[in-house]
Amino acid sequence: MYRRVGSVVLSIDAELGWGFVDYETPPEDRVASGRSGWQTLCRLLDERDLRATWAVVGHLLHDACDGRHLDHPIGSDWFAPERGAWADRRDVTCAPDLVERVRASGPDHDIGCHTYSHVEFGDPGTTRDTAAAELERARGVMDAFGLDPRSFVFPRNNVGHVDLLSEYGFESYRGQRPVPRRSLTEKLRTVAYGGGHPPLVTPQIHDSGLVNIPASLFLYSFEGVALRAARHAVGDPVVKLVERGLDAAAEEDGVLHLWLHPNNLVGEPERQRIESVLRAIDARRDEVPVETMADVARRERAARVR
Numbered sequence: 001m002y003r004r005v006g007s008v009v010l011s012i013d014a015e016l017g018w019g020f021v022d023y024e025t026p027p028e029d030r031v032a033s034g035r036s037g038w039q040t041l042c043r044l045l046d047e048r049d050l051r052a053t054w055a056v057v058g059h060l061l062h063d064a065c066d067g068r069h070l071d072h073p074i075g076s077d078w079f080a081p082e083r084g085a086w087a088d089r090r091d092v093t094c095a096p097d098l099v100e101r102v103r104a105s106g107p108d109h110d111i112g113c114h115t116y117s118h119v120e121f122g123d124p125g126t127t128r129d130t131a132a133a134e135l136e137r138a139r140g141v142m143d144a145f146g147l148d149p150r151s152f153v154f155p156r157n158n159v160g161h162v163d164l165l166s167e168y169g170f171e172s173y174r175g176q177r178p179v180p181r182r183s184l185t186e187k188l189r190t191v192a193y194g195g196g197h198p199p200l201v202t203p204q205i206h207d208s209g210l211v212n213i214p215a216s217l218f219l220y221s222f223e224g225v226a227l228r229a230a231r232h233a234v235g236d237p238v239v240k241l242v243e244r245g246l247d248a249a250a251e252e253d254g255v256l257h258l259w260l261h262p263n264n265l266v267g268e269p270e271r272q273r274i275e276s277v278l279r280a281i282d283a284r285r286d287e288v289p290v291e292t293m294a295d296v297a298r299r300e301r302a303a304r305v306r
């Protein structure tokens, strides 16, 4: 009898410096790792011929920018780092070369959208006008680049103004992880003593017609000291969680939706983690198919009209 099994999706929030545009002091190591992390991730996915959803901040498609953005309803202040700390750092705010690298890759990646300038849609201060301006600009610059993004990722997974997305041609978004985050101690205990895996999520059709594909696991939620301590005890706990998630997806329906930023790859342990995660996904690909957000949206919508 036909038994539907789960699948695995990897979504990548490709933003370089934009993830920190509203920080008073952007973390230097993360900003500095944006480009190298992006290249590394591309290469690792190439090596294993694995497809992913790259949710790209639209502004990255500009070749250059004066950082003024006078016609953006969020106001010019939002873009202050472009005129200040990053005035000579076009490499952290513009990256058509890197987006082209993804497009030209062997694996047929899904290039989606992560707004125009990383405005948090779910923030109470984000007006409908501002959200629409972000979508309008992102769509414009991506269209001009020959891209037709259908998958959307909200900055910080902060969901808002969902009904606007369909007006700009989007078909899916990444929603919030369905269970409350557990404490680090709890997570470590679960991993150390066996059992437990990240949730397999069920894609849902939102009122707007978009497919919500919630997150299962952010791959870099264990960081720094906790990561190093745990690695000594049981190996990388996040890799273990992914392996258990894949085991579960081989047995039951649902999506193991993993995500990260290229700028999470700040050093060797972080690079090793994603390499191990991709190795695990590759090893199980016959049992647990690899999909993109666009693939999931397509099959969910097809199932709905059937």
Ligand SMILES: [Zn+2]
Binding pocket: 059, 065, 066, 067, 068, 069, 079, 082
């Ligand atoms: Zn700009």
Ligand SMILES: [Zn+2]
Binding pocket: 013, 015, 019, 114, 118, 154, 155, 156
């Ligand atoms: Zn982001």
